[in-house]
Each structure stands twice: as structure tokens, then as C-alpha cells.
Amino acid sequence: MTCDYDVVIIGGGIIGSSLAAHLASEKNEKFKIAVINSTGLGMPASEAAAGLLTPFQLNELENPVRKDFCFKSFEYFPEFFETITSGSSAKHIDLGYRQAGSLYLIFSNSEFSQKENETRNLKTIEPRLSFLSKVEIPKYEPLITRDVIGAYHYPSEAYINNPKFLKAIYLYCIENKVEFLNTTVKKLNISSNIVENIVLDNGQVISAGKFVFCNGVWANNFLKEIFNTDKNIIKAIRGEIICVKALHAMPLRKIIFCSNGYMLPRPATNAFETDSVLIGSTSDEVDLDKIQPPLSNTVSGISSLINLFKTLVPDYKDYLVSGCWAGLRPQTKDNLPVIGKIPEIENLYCSLGHYRNGILTGPFSGKILKDLILENSTEYNIEPFQINRLFETQIRGIPKYASI
Numbered sequence: 019m020t021c022d023y024d025v026v027i028i029g030g031g032i033i034g035s036s037l038a039a040h041l042a043s044e045k046n047e048k049f050k051i052a053v054i055n056s057t058g059l060g061m062p063a064s065e066a067a068a069g070l071l072t073p074f075q076l077n078e079l080e081n082p083v084r085k086d087f088c089f090k091s092f093e094y095f096p097e098f099f100e101t102i103t104s105g106s107s108a109k110h111i112d113l114g115y116r117q118a119g120s121l122y123l124i125f126s127n128s129e130f131s132q133k134e135n136e137t138r139n140l141k142t143i144e145p146r147l148s149f150l151s152k153v154e155i156p157k158y159e160p161l162i163t164r165d166v167i168g169a170y171h172y173p174s175e176a177y178i179n180n181p182k183f184l185k186a187i188y189l190y191c192i193e194n195k196v197e198f199l200n201t202t203v204k205k206l207n208i209s210s211n212i213v214e215n216i217v218l219d220n221g222q223v224i225s226a227g228k229f230v231f232c233n234g235v236w237a238n239n240f241l242k243e244i245f246n247t248d249k250n251i252i253k254a255i256r257g258e259i260i261c262v263k264a265l266h267a268m269p270l271r272k273i274i275f276c277s278n279g280y281m282l283p284r285p286a287t288n289a290f291e292t293d294s295v296l297i298g299s300t301s302d303e304v305d306l307d308k309i310q311p312p313l314s315n316t317v318s319g320i321s322s323l324i325n326l327f328k329t330l331v332p333d334y335k336d337y338l339v340s341g342c343w344a345g346l347r348p349q350t351k352d353n354l355p356v357i358g359k360i361p362e363i364e365n366l367y368c369s370l371g372h373y374r375n376g377i378l379t380g381p382f383s384g385k386i387l388k389d390l391i392l393e394n395s396t397e398y399n400i401e402p403f404q405i406n407r408l409f410e411t412q413i414r415g416i417p418k419y420a421s422i
């Protein structure tokens with residue numbers, strides 16, 4: 019029986035589109051790939067994100083597997099960026115990718131001692147990591163408060179204009195014959211441990227050799243059905259951002275972190291844009307079943323971000339608020355992503371739960387999953403990312419369709 023597609027990817031955020039780009043770059047046009055992406059569910063996390071590529075900011079207590087995954091992703095990011103830009107008409111577009119470095123501001127001696135411990139190990143990865151005294155900071159970043167005792171400087175950290183990057187990946191995919199369908203997948207028809215086809219919003223039925231869930235926080239409904247559970251496997255964590263633009267002030271140069279949040283430049287990338295600063299980000303869990311798109315900002319979220327900006331930038335009156343938005347980070351209970359095959363279903367895969375780092379980890383996870391889908395193996399160890407770990411022992415991740 020012939021299928022409509024070789025691979026159908028459900029969800030076209032950074033995770034789904036990076037996977038599509040990797041598959042398309044490896045295969046010729048006879049290998050048919052479709053990305054089915056709904057635009058009616060609210061702003062995808064991949065557009066809402068700040069675009070930070072900052073693995074050094076994962077704190078000391080963070081799971082070492084997640085840290086390793088983020089650092090590997092950081093190493094791989096420039097290669098993927100090069101593939102996308104040199105291999106498509108996106109090469110003519112400035113995607114706001116800047117290796118500008120970051121400063122983590124220290125306000126007290128106790129914060130200094132804690133951070134000093136944390137940075138000790140990181141110096142083996144980044145020997146240029148250094149502590150800047152209060153008087154040195156203005157040389158690197160003149161805009162920020164002098165009310166600090168110093169700052170850690172991470173020279174290799176970077177950021178990207180993620181909405182533009184996402185568009186560039188789409189462009190690369192389309193120019194490499196990936197089809198994008200703007201609609202919602204409503205149902206999976208599974209029998210004898212195989213996904214036979216999927217049903218779209220308009221009733222259309224689509225068949226494929228392999229299917230992949232890359233649909234962020236919205237994967238829960240399918241996973242609950244497959245695993246016969248009423249528990250959400252992927253939590254939805256709202257994050258809010260405000261955007262301010264400078265009236266007369268000079269642009270921010272570096273990414274600025276402190277214990278309460280961050281701000282980063284979003285530079286103008288063409289004559290129609292203005293240099294801006296993004297301030298982020300809040301964090302609160304929401305019940306996806308109880309909210310309607312579009313996702314709103316909250317009064318407390320916005321006011322905490324404004325206060326953060328006022329603390330960090332003494333000349334805050336030189337700025338105008340030009341926008342605010344919110345998105346949903348997909349989080350698992352151990353903060354690790356879920357990457358791999360869905361057990362007991364022969365042709366169903368997923369890449370979910372990239373939480374706060376999906377812009378950073380999307381390209382590398384696309385490479386890993388491409389290998390698994392095409393070669394049935396991966397160089398990178400994805401054992402810790404298997405979905406079974408997220409279930410209570412009595413469920414053991416055995417799908418209800420399994421003929422066992």
C-alpha cells in the first residue's frame with residue numbers, strides 16, 4: 019500500500035521544523051515529508067521565546083543530563099544555522115544571530131559566593147569566563163545599573179531573533195520540497211500497533227510511513243489517549259515577555275542576567291525596525307483545558323517585568339513599551355525532553371518537553387531524531403529521554419493499543 023507521505027510531523031514549531039529540515043537535507047525529493055501545523059492554538063512557544071542561546075545559565079542543581087544536552091546543542095547550533103542560511107534564500111536575511119556574550123549581575127556577597135562555586139566547573143568548558151568588578155562593567159555594558167558588586171562574563175553566549183529563524187527554517191524546508199499544511203490533527207487511527215492514518219480538522223485522512231509528535235504542550239491529548247491515562251505528561255508553563263524600544267538611548271550590547279530574570283537586545287535587522295530590548299521571563303503553570311487562545315499576559319507578570327527593567331536600567335524613562343506576549347513552555351516532571359519512539363507502536367515517534375531551552379536544543383534534537391527515524395539508531399545517548407520514565411510504575415508506558 020502506498021502512503022501519502024514517508025514522514026508526517028505533527029507541529030511546526032522549532033522542534034518539528036528543525037526535524038523536517040534535517041530529513042529534507044538527507045533525502046531527495048522522492049522522500050515525502052509533511053509538517054502539519056495549526057495556527058489556531060495561540061502563539062507557539064517557538065515564537066514567544068526570547069531567543070537566548072545560553073547554556074551556561076543552567077544552575078548548579080540542574081540535571082547533568084540536561085546540561086550535557088544543552089551544551090551539545092550549543093556546539094551544534096552554528097552548524098545548523100549555516101545549513102539553513104547557506105542552503106536557502108534566507109541567506110539574504112539578517113536573522114539577528116549575535117554571539118554577543120552575557121553578564122550575570124551580582125548584587126550581594128552571598129550571591130557572589132554561590133555563583134563563584136557554580137562557575138568553577140564551567141571554566142573548564144569556557145576558559146574566558148571571568149568576573150568583572152563593578153568599575154569594569156561599563157566598558158562592556160554602559161546602560162546597566164551601577165548598584166552591583168560585579169558580574170560574571172560569559173563571552174560565548176548568544177541570542178537569535180527566533181521568529182525570523184523559524185521563518186528561515188520554513189523557507190529552507192519549502193525550498194527542499196517539505197509540504198506545510200496549516201490545519202489541526204484531530205485523531206490518530208491506530209490498529210495492530212501501527213498508526214494507520216491521521217484525521218485532520220476538515221475530515222481529510224492522511225497516511226504516512228512514520229508519524230512524529232512535535233506539538234509541544236498540545237501533545238497531552240494524544241498521549242493520554244494512547245497511554246490510557248488521565249494525567250498530563252507535558253506541563254504547560256506560561257512565560258511572559260515585554261519588549262521596549264529605545265527613544266534616544268544607545269542599544270543594549272549584551273545579554274543581562276540576574277537572579278530575577280533577564281534582558282537581551284533584539285536589534286533591528288532592517289530599515290523598518292527599531293532596536294529593542296526584551297525583558298523576561300515569568301513562570302506559572304496553567305491548565306491547558308481551562309484557557310482559550312490567544313494566551314493573555316497577566317497584570318502581575320507585566321508589573322514584575324517592568325520592575326525588573328527599572329532595577330536594571332537607571333535610564334528606563336528613555337524607553338517605550340512596544341509589545342508584550344506570552345507562550346507555553348512544555349515541561350516534563352524531570353525537566354528532560356522526551357525524544358524517541360513511542361513504545362509498542364511501530365511507526366510513532368516524538369520530540370517534546372524542551373521546556374526553557376527549545377530554541378537552543380531544537381536543531382540538535384532534530385539531528386538526533388532524524389538519525390533514529392532513518393537509521394534506527396543515534397550517536398547521542400537518548401536512553402534518559404525515553405517516555406516510559408514519566409509514568410507511574412503501574413502504567414509502565416505500555417500503550418493501550420499494544421497487543422501484549
Ligand SMILES: Cc1cc2nc3c(=O)[nH]c(=O)nc-3n(C[C@H](O)[C@H](O)[C@H](O)COP(=O)(O)OP(=O)(O)OC[C@H]3O[C@@H](n4cnc5c(N)ncnc54)[C@H](O)[C@@H]3O)c2cc1C
Pocket residue numbers: 028029030031032033034054055056057058059060061062063064065066067068069070071201202203204232233234235236237256257258259298299344345346347348369370371372373374375376377378379
Ligand atoms: C516566554 C518564553 C521564553 C522562552 N525563551 C527561550 C529562550 O530564550 N531560549 C530557548 O532556547 N527557549 C526558550 N523558550 C522555550 C522554547 O520556546 C520552547 O522550548 C520551544 O519553543 C518548544 O518548541 P516546540 O516546537 O516543542 O513547541 P511550539 O513552538 O509550541 O510548537 C508546537 C506547534 O504544534 C502545533 N500543534 C499543536 N497541536 C497540534 C495539532 N493537533 N495539529 C497540528 N498542529 C498542532 C502548535 O500550533 C504549535 O505551532 C521560551 C519559552 C517561552 C514561553
